[in-house]
Amino acid sequence: MYGRVAARLWHRKATFSQRVEHLTTSIASELKGIHGSFPAAVKIVEVGPRDGLQNEPGTVPTSVKTKLIDLLSDSGLLVIEATSFVSPKWVPQLADSEQVLQQIRRHPGVRYPVLAPNLKGLERALAAGAQEVAIFPAASEAFSKKNLNCTIDESFKRFGDVAVAAQEAGVPVRGYVSCAVGCPYQGEVAPEAAAQIAGRLLDLGCYEVSMGDTIGVGTPATVTRMFQACEAAVPVSKLAAHLHDTGATGNVATEDVVYLLEAATAQTPKAAGVLCFSSPAHSHSTCQTELWTVDRQQRPSASRLRHSARLAAALNSRPQQQEIPAIRVILLCHGAQAQVYNESIFAFDNSYPVVWWAVSASDRPTLANNAVRLRSDTYDLPLFARSVIVSLASGQRNEVAKSIGYMVNANSTFGGGCPVPPPPEQDLQRFGNAFAAAIVAADNQTALWGTSLEEAATALNTPNVTAARLANISGATVSDTILGALFVAGRTCGPPNALTSSLQSSVVAKYLNGTCFYIGPILDQLLIQNGSTIPSFNETYNSDLALANVTDPYVTAPVLTAYNDCLQGPKSLQNPPSWLYYSFGPTVSIDGPSNPLQTTIAPLLSNSLTSELRNFKADKQLGLSTRFQPPPPPHSDIKMAKSPAHKSVPSPPPKSAKGAALQSPSPPPRGSLLTTAATLDFNGGGR
């Protein structure tokens, strides 16, 4: 029977991403039947960008993938499986996994796990900034050979290596069991066989095991039996269901599942509720439209809810999610003057990811103080830590270490009013050095600064530290943390002053694919309006240029650009420039909490920035990241590493038996239904 179903579905076109396994009203009764009551909450793992797109007939452009993931993030989903670091020869549709992971706009609090089939995949994933990985053995020997080109035991050897290395790097590991109910080659799979694989994954340290009805042959009865068998091997709290729809559609739209869950329990899954009711038009139709255009299939949405009058009613009755501009704000804190910004940030909308960029030791206590305040005020420390970058001029690495240590350790902030003593000096230094080295190691681009990955790690005596581990510790993304090392382990571009700081900000913006806000003129105006007699920003900028004495060709171009921009004078808020640099110039001397300017200026500044940010549309920033591309190196001995984006992807191997499992013919679709786990993986098409 499985063979027939699989064969029929095998040739069926995969549908688009956010669709998931078909859940029917019998889910609720299944769950009740097994556990006596419906779970209080259901965690949704959206796997469309990985499981869906891996099975698209064509390759979806990277920009569409990242937009899809960004929109899914905006929708409120908390776990989005972003991509897969498998062999591009086996799954060419996901050959751009590095770029996808690096280009998505990570939302605070949202996790973006990726698949890693072996150590090579793990290394790639970690280098690209993965903070969670998934391993995926099968419960069927035949499928294991087709999908992974090895036996189940051999796959466990590989996955074991991945699990150990990931855990050593501080990266959590999730497990899948493919073909937990049935196999397209072998037919039925005994519940005990699936349970045994689940138990082995638990033994490898997986924090959760997702049981996959890979080809969608399950029925409520067979899936229930499978989960009942699993209960003996894995605590129910660690079990998840990864299910595929049976029949012609193959997958079910996420919003349909959410609708069902909302109907089945009074307690709506929070993330899914947002997805379903607050922004489906934004999240789904935009993306689907693009994907349809891309694959030229013009496939209609499988969402039943979308076509339902109930959706319109629900949309009308719920507030729309506020659209958040995709802007990263680069905050330059220069010297003790940072305080005024620090004050204004508290009034700032935390929708905007903010990078704090400090260039002198005097900023450290200020920032640390704010960490304390953020923890106790409206902001939470993890959110803050995720967005903090602290950098000091070269030669002050220990200071950097301290700063970072203070920032990343929720229990070790220090400064006035901080109740917790700082951690031991050596720990801070060790961490800071490791942090910096790992950041460097995370990105080939660091060669731009004349520092090879190995050199950086060796120089800082941290050869074994991985960026991902540190990013995991700090709560920052690897791409964010890269920034912290650029001026720490790399070369410095001059004394810390407004000019070099502006340069740093521009580089930070480039690396973040974001935007620097130029606040100098705004701040100048505000200060003058409030009675300050500070010298003009431009004059000081001018003198800073002389001070900087910048000779590095990679540095001079952006510095001069920055300088020229400054000479153009204050920017109009009504007409935001394409490049904005957000900085406190050293001219603004308003130190000290008792200075009245601090209390006067901070809210004004905050209002200006908030309104400017709101007016600044995400699409206006798209060209910005290339603005500060450095010129080509003048000397052949300066090596610029190739960005992964420039690496050519090897052509897919000729179709062979081993590659055929997933690519040709396309994988068999999935089937229904459901069980007892409180976690649901939302599948797109594919596997």
Ligand SMILES: CC(C)(COP(=O)([O-])OP(=O)([O-])OC[C@H]1O[C@@H](n2cnc3c(N)ncnc32)[C@H](O)[C@@H]1OP(=O)([O-])[O-])[C@@H](O)C(=O)NCCC(=O)NCCSC(=O)C[C@@](C)(O)CC(=O)[O-]
């Ligand atoms: C496991 C392998 C890699 C073995 O593939 P292999 O060909 O046996 O591996 P190999 O070690 O012999 O390497 C062959 C080539 O691939 C390269 N290679 C090797 N590994 C990597 C890597 N990670 N990244 C980049 N390149 C890699 C390697 O470097 C070498 O390159 P060459 O020297 O020929 O130029 C391959 O079979 C593979 O990638 N399989 C993954 C298939 C897949 O992604 N399937 C879909 C996901 S599973 C799924 O969807 C089910 C699930 C999870 O959703 C649950 C459910 O639905 O139920």
